[in-house]
Amino acid sequence: MAIEYVSTRNKNERAAASEAILQGLAKDGGLYVPTEIPKLDISLNELSKMSYRQIAYEVMKLFLTDFTEEELKNCINSAYDEKFDNPAIAPIKKADGAYFIELFHGKTIAFKDMALSILPHLMITAARKNKVENDIVILTATSGDTGKAALAGFADVKGTRIVVFYPKNGVSEIQERQMVTQTGDNTFVVGIRGNFDQAQTGVKQMFGDEALAKEMADAGFQFSSANSINIGRLVPQIVYYVASYVKLLADGEIAEGEQVNITVPTGNFGNILAAYYAKQMGLPVAKLICASNENKVLYDFFTTGTYDKNRKFILTSSPSMDILISSNLERLIFRIAGEDDGRDRELMSELASAGKYKITPEMREQLSDFYGNFATEDETAEAIRRVYESNDYIMDTHTAVADAVYDKYRRETGDPTKTLIASTASPYKFTRSVMQAIGKDDPQKTDLELTDVLHGISGVAVPPAIEEIKSAAVRHDTVCDVEQMESVVKEFLGI
Numbered sequence: 001m002a003i004e005y006v007s008t009r010n011k012n013e014r015a016a017a018s019e020a021i022l023q024g025l026a027k028d029g030g031l032y033v034p035t036e037i038p039k040l041d042i043s044l045n046e047l048s049k050m051s052y053r054q055i056a057y058e059v060m061k062l063f064l065t066d067f068t069e070e071e072l073k074n075c076i077n078s079a080y081d082e083k084f085d086n087p088a089i090a091p092i093k094k095a096d097g098a099y100f101i102e103l104f105h106g107k108t109i110a111f112k113d114m115a116l117s118i119l120p121h122l123m124i125t126a127a128r129k130n131k132v133e134n135d136i137v138i139l140t141a142t143s144g145d146t147g148k149a150a151l152a153g154f155a156d157v158k159g160t161r162i163v164v165f166y167p168k169n170g171v172s173e174i175q176e177r178q179m180v181t182q183t184g185d186n187t188f189v190v191g192i193r194g195n196f197d198q199a200q201t202g203v204k205q206m207f208g209d210e211a212l213a214k215e216m217a218d219a220g221f222q223f224s225s226a227n228s229i230n231i232g233r234l235v236p237q238i239v240y241y242v243a244s245y246v247k248l249l250a251d252g253e254i255a256e257g258e259q260v261n262i263t264v265p266t267g268n269f270g271n272i273l274a275a276y277y278a279k280q281m282g283l284p285v286a287k288l289i290c291a292s293n294e295n296k297v298l299y300d301f302f303t304t305g306t307y308d309k310n311r312k313f314i315l316t317s318s319p320s321m322d323i324l325i326s327s328n329l330e331r332l333i334f335r336i337a338g339e340d341d342g343r344d345r346e347l348m349s350e351l352a353s354a355g356k357y358k359i360t361p362e363m364r365e366q367l368s369d370f371y372g373n374f375a376t377e378d379e380t381a382e383a384i385r386r387v388y389e390s391n392d393y394i395m396d397t398h399t400a401v402a403d404a405v406y407d408k409y410r411r412e413t414g415d416p417t418k419t420l421i422a423s424t425a426s427p428y429k430f431t432r433s434v435m436q437a438i439g440k441d442d443p444q445k446t447d448l449e450l451t452d453v454l455h456g457i458s459g460v461a462v463p464p465a466i467e468e469i470k471s472a473a474v475r476h477d478t479v480c481d482v483e484q485m486e487s488v489v490k491e492f493l494g495i
């Protein structure tokens with residue numbers, strides 16, 4: 001049976017994969033989920049002999065069932081090429097008793113590149129398949145990394161425009177510089193006076209605004225999303241979990257069928273959901289370890305069964321995880337509710353009105369694959385220092401949250417299962433915090449100047465993504481209030 005996609009809030013709203021990618025969010029505000037999670041139809045042993053691109057095809061063809069083999073292979077080959085500075089695409093480093101999947105070897109040195117280097121190709125292919133004539137306007141809220149990765153992916157892609165909103169005071173200096181120097185006539189970057197959740201809510205409102213959609217269509221535009229709510233983001237993220245597992249297998253680190261744990265530094269719940277889907281596909285995964293920073297709404301959810309966003313929003317040194325509304329959790333909720341769209345709708349409307357909801361004991365039982373915990377700012381810095389001193393390996397702040405949580409998990413449970421940790425950003429992206437953690441900060445220096453010091457310490461080459469922005473001109477300086485987001489978009493589009 002060909003897999004289709006349904007909205008988490010209304011199973012009658014169905015779409016083919018290409019339609020779901022084009023739309024991003026379902027019309028009723030729900031998220032598209034596959035009608036079933038397909039099983040891998042090839043053995044792990046066979047996969048272990050394949051390249052990243054070949055594995056990508058074997059995984060993605062099972063989800064994107066209305067793409068032809070040629071279409072999908074073209075997308076994959078255009079995405080996973082020399083843009084990545086490592087031929088393995090997602091190489092694995094062994095350190096601190098775990099296996100770090102380095103997901104930051106793409107153009108913008110964060111894991112978002114893994115999906116956003118292919119999403120524009122999927123989207124353009126989907127537009128062609130569906131005979132879309134409008135220009136596609138990618139509307140994105142970012143906590144720092146999605147924005148740049150989406151900009152890099154969509155810049156100068158014909159038939160598309162991209163608008164990125166980021167919290168003006170909520171991203172690192174290097175993240176901001178990466179975005180405001182973005183080239184491409186179809187790109188537009190806006191700082192908002194507000195936090196990421198407000199940016200994301202503003203974007204979701206625009207997606208759901210029918211009058212706006214009509215106005216846009218009259219002017220030859222339609223919205224889509226590059227956020228992790230788009231299944232075109234989610235599906236490519238499953239690939240590297242499968243690829244990492246079979247790499248360990250090929251290297252003789254594990255035996256075929258041996259279970260591994262996966263630890264993921266989590267914000268919007270996209271990356272860990274991809275790991276969950278990989279498990280459902282038949283990848284031998286034991287625990288999914290969900291690591292939060294001090295915005296520990298997910299830890300509280302896993303330990304109490306209540307999701308409650310009514311709390312102070314904390315700015316941390318891992319800004320891409322400073323999130324109180326983890327959008328993709330809705331996909332898990334839908335699944336543990338027995339794919340009951342009515343239940344999902346109820347819970348999400350409680351979240352919208354009261355800011356919280358509680359799941360039933362039956363639903364909680366199905367969360368036994370997950371372990372949630374969090375790391376404080378001190379614990380995060382301590383993890384960076386400890387792993388640097390003991391292993392000569394420098395982690396970024398997000399990866400450090402995951403490592404610190406894995407360390408807690410190990411001490412709590414004594415579980416000897418081999419564990420993969422998603423390493424989601426290069427330390428060069430969060431240089432200031434990393435240097436503070438290892439006691440080598442220099443307040444006289446800018447973050448960019450500090451990258452040279454980090455290079456001296458780590459010996460790891462400064463990535464081109466950093467070299468580029470040192471001299472690049474600022475091209476975007478718009479700042480607006482949350483209430484002005486819509487008018488700013490219209491102005492950019494000239495409507």
Ligand SMILES: *Cc1c(COP(=O)(O)O)cnc(C)c1O
Pocket residue numbers: 110111112145146228265266267268269270271272320321398399424425
């Ligand atoms: C986006 C991001 C995360 C969080 O990923 P989610 O899929 O939103 O949970 C973690 N680390 C880094 C560096 C990121 O950019």
